[in-house]
Amino acid sequence: MAETPRDIEQLIDLMARLPGLGPRSARRAVLMLLKKRGAVMAPLARVMAEVAETARDCQVCGNIGAAEICEICRDDRRATGEICVVEDVADLWALERGRAFKGRYHILGGTLSALDAVGPDDLRIPQLVARVREEATREVILALNATVDGQTTAHYIADALEETGVQVTSLAQGVPIGGELDYLDDGTIGAALKARRKF
Amino acid sequence: MEWQDEGVLIAMRPHGEASAIIEVFTAVHGRHAGVVRGGASRKVAAIMQPGTQLAVTWRARLEDHIGSFSVEPLQSRAALLGDRLALAGLSAICAMLRVALPEREGHPNLWRATMALLAALEHDPDWPALYLRWELILLEELGFGLDLTRCAATGSRDDLAFVSPKTGRAVSRGGAGEWADRLFPLPQCLMGQGPASAAEVAQGLAITGHFLARELAPVLGNRPMPEARTRLLTMLEKRR
Numbered sequence: 425m426a427e428t429p430r431d432i433e434q435l436i437d438l439m440a441r442l443p444g445l446g447p448r449s450a451r452r453a454v455l456m457l458l459k460k461r462g463a464v465m466a467p468l469a470r471v472m473a474e475v476a477e478t479a480r481d482c483q484v485c486g487n488i489g490a491a492e493i494c495e496i497c498r499d500d501r502r503a504t505g506e507i508c509v510v511e512d513v514a515d516l517w518a519l520e521r522g523r524a525f526k527g528r529y530h531i532l533g534g535t536l537s538a539l540d541a542v543g544p545d546d547l548r549i550p551q552l553v554a555r556v557r558e559e560a561t562r563e564v565i566l567a568l569n570a571t572v573d574g575q576t577t578a579h580y581i582a583d584a585l586e587e588t589g590v591q592v593t594s595l596a597q598g599v600p601i602g603g604e605l606d607y608l609d610d611g612t613i614g615a616a617l618k619a620r621r622k623f
Numbered sequence: 624m625e626w627q628d629e630g631v632l633i634a635m636r637p638h639g640e641a642s643a644i645i646e647v648f649t650a651v652h653g654r655h656a657g658v659v660r661g662g663a664s665r666k667v668a669a670i671m672q673p674g675t676q677l678a679v680t681w682r683a684r685l686e687d688h689i690g691s692f693s694v695e696p697l698q699s700r701a702a703l704l705g706d707r708l709a710l711a712g713l714s715a716i717c718a719m720l721r722v723a724l725p726e727r728e729g730h731p732n733l734w735r736a737t738m739a740l741l742a743a744l745e746h747d748p749d750w751p752a753l754y755l756r757w758e759l760i761l762l763e764e765l766g767f768g769l770d771l772t773r774c775a776a777t778g779s780r781d782d783l784a785f786v787s788p789k790t791g792r793a794v795s796r797g798g799a800g801e802w803a804d805r806l807f808p809l810p811q812c813l814m815g816q817g818p819a820s821a822a823e824v825a826q827g828l829a830i831t832g833h834f835l836a837r838e839l840a841p842v843l844g845n846r847p848m849p850e851a852r853t854r855l856l857t858m859l860e861k862r863r
Contacts, residue, residue, distance in 0.1 A: 579707035608702070
């Protein structure tokens with residue numbers, strides 16, 4: 425059997441490192457790119473090179489943008505006095521898709537984890553405390569995962585912000601839209617019952 | 624190879640795209656790791672949290688293989704997510720079990736104590752005293768139990784007031800003499816006597832922490848004790 429050229433093998437190896445792709449699916453993706461070199465591969469390569477050159481971590485919130493300060497942090501309309509704390513850029517994108525939050529964000533870059541030896545100093549918690557002190561912040565919304573690590577981090581941040589006097593809130597936990605009680609785990613049902621409100 | 628047991632999930636990390644490698648502390652088989660196919664999926668994310676009580680079935684072709692688990696949830700600890708101190712307690716328990724216990728070695732006494740402590744985290748506000756006793760049992764199970772029954776110097780069973788940081792044995796007030804300031808003060812709650820104040824629990828945890836750090840040093844290398852335990856101690860200290 426004829427061997428695949430070395431460059432193409434290297435491309436397949438690199439593609440296989442992407443989330444959701446294994447060696448076989450990477451091979452399929454590369455084959456598709458090779459078949460559509462002009463229409464897909466060349467523009468994709470050009471854009472990827474550009475983004476690799478221009479992408480920056482926002483110095484204020486940690487979001488990924490094309491400048492030292494991201495668009496959200498530059499936008500005066502988003503200076504509502506609310507900072508939403510999220511674990512990762514993916515969470516920021518999820519909240520932005522929902523268009524429900526009009527304030528600014530702060531990306532921690534992970535959560536405290538005993539297993540992975542991630543401590544407070546490995547996260548952007550000191551920067552958050554400094555931001556709350558410097559900016560006219562009314563409320564910090566902790567939008568962290570409802571996991572042991574996520575909530576441990578949330579409690580830690582709430583403690584760290586205690587001295588600033590800022591109001592600290594967290595996302596509600598309970599029945600998701602379209603959720604059926606029969607399929608919910610007992611922890612979610614318990615949290616939903618605890619957070620019930622007048623109807 | 625196949626067995627069924629009941630266990631508490633103490634650690635989970637993703638394995639590939641969809642699977643997970645979990646560590647459970649089981650009633651009969653002790654700390655045991657295994658792969659859970661589909662364990663990293665969102666469907667089972669609520670189950671795959673530290674502290675969840677599981678019915679597990681372990682299968683492997685050979686005994687020394689890592690093998691795979693199939694898991695059924697028995698009890699969630701999600702109620703602890705909103706309680707910062709109890710959550711810190713849960714994290715400390717899982718971290719200590721993971722660091723301290725050798726793999727695949729049953730510890731039925733420690734299992735029973737762990738179950739009682741996990742239940743207390745949800746219902747008993749005095750659980751820090753139970754946590755202290757749990758660390759004592761952990762030391763015992765590791766073979767480094769403290770001897771608090773009689774004075775190491777005089778043999779007396781009365782007026783025990785100190786613990787030797789070298790031997791882990793109790794020392795009476797009379798037996799301590801001029802060495803008293805080099806010994807740990809012995810809180811009475813460590814001997815199961817009387818209610819445990821926050822200060823006494825802190826004193827007790829300083830003692831168990833000293834011996835755990837010393838005995839676990841070969842396992843820990845140059846690393847300190849788990850951060851989760853340190854965080855729990857800081858919170859308990861703030862409460863005093």
